[in-house]
Amino acid sequence: MRAMSGTQVTEAVRGCVTTLRAAADRDWTAVRAGSLEWDCHATALHVAECLLAYAGNLAGHARDAYVPFELRLDDGVGNDGLLHVLETTGALLAAAVNTAAPGDRAFHPYPFRSADREGFAAMGVVEVLLHTHDLAAGLGLAYTPPEELAESVLTWLFPHVQPGPEAWPTLLWATGRGELAGRPKVDSWRWHNNLVISAERLTLTGLRPAAARDLRLGGDGGFTWLGGAPYEGTRDAAGFMVKAYEAGVHRPDFGVFTLVRAADGLAVGGIGFHGTPDAEGRVELGYDLVPEARGQGYATEAVRALTAWAIARDDVHTVVATVEADNAPSQRVLARAGFHRAEAKQEEAAREDHGMESGQRLYVYTG
Structure with missing residues (x-):
């Protein structure tokens, strides 16, 4: 699995500074940054502000708003000084990401009001890549980031975007900065941090395409698993999610979640939806646990939490689950979670x- 850590932040910032240094002797306030309304100086400062804000929120464990501070340059600071500020704020974000614990999350407004360390790293990288592109366009400089870096941010932060033939042109198209054959022009866009749902003893952590792909290929998806590995059903679900992502029909809200035990950070199973709600507001879920976690109420807890999240939405009216007729433990899980x-x-x-197999039973939750 391609990592998303402070290393990628440092790589992105290094490429940015190396590119812009070639035009450090020019007046950046007199040149617009590509198609942006900002001039190049304001754009470069914006990148530094974002890197510092992300570092501050993550390190400060911000919960409901950004940490209340701002970046201000000293009077008379030139472009060389601004580039030094970019390097410094990039180093601060990289350090904050690399020292954060795996389960740490902090405030970011979109779309679920929080992001984890990988999310903050990816957001920082996206800010750097895209605005370096804007700055380079304004200053007449050549700039193309490493393809693997662009692909990483797509799989970590743009799960709703179908992969294209090449990652960098796809990222430019997805953010309204370019065209991609066969796809309509993008006029507005947002990135998409993963959804996390809290339960009593578990955290339901939404899988990103990068993690799902790793699970499908036999990896750990970036999680430490109770018993050493996920149950095969989790790998199968991750595989279906990857297929949906590659086909451009994946909706992150209705994907796959890893069940992470709050007490020790160990992953104990998976849960997720078999697709998006149909025209009648019907959505189906499935779940499994590693053998070492069974019989402790985790499945019931996870089903309750995900069902409550789904049924609270305007586009979901019914949650269903299918179970084999001889699987009494799973039937009890659904009954305890309020299904009939x-x-x-x-x-x-x-x-x-809906293609339910013969010999399976249908359980329904309507709230």
């Missing part, structure tokens, strides 16, 4: 309309 066994005609409709 469907009527015979509902099960027949599920077989005809």
